Amino acid sequence: MSTQITEEDKKRAVEVLITAANIAQERGAFNFQEATTIYGAISYLSEKTEEETEEETSEETEEETFEETTNENTQKEDEE
Numbered sequence: 348m349s350t351q352i353t354e355e356d357k358k359r360a361v362e363v364l365i366t367a368a369n370i371a372q373e374r375g376a377f378n379f380q381e382a383t384t385i386y387g388a389i390s391y392l393s394e395k396t397e398e399e400t401e402e403e404t405s406e407e408t409e410e411e412t413f414e415e416t417t418n419e420n421t422q423k424e425d426e427e
């Protein structure tokens with residue numbers, strides 16, 4: 348049995364790790380240098396996640412626009 352990991356699963360895993368790091372920091376688990384390094388990693392991953400979300404939204408919008416145009420053209424042909 349093969350289990351596929353989706354992009355959504357990966358994003359969720361990153362979110363869980365970020366939450367765990369934030370909780371640990373609130374409890375004083377990291378010194379200043381460690382916290383700075385972790386903050387940098389979280390910022391990087393957060394930016395990547397936002398970029399991917401924006402790309403997916405853009406792709407969905409393009410697909411919807413194509414479908415709407417196709418539907419409009421089909422309706423015009425039906426009317427003629």
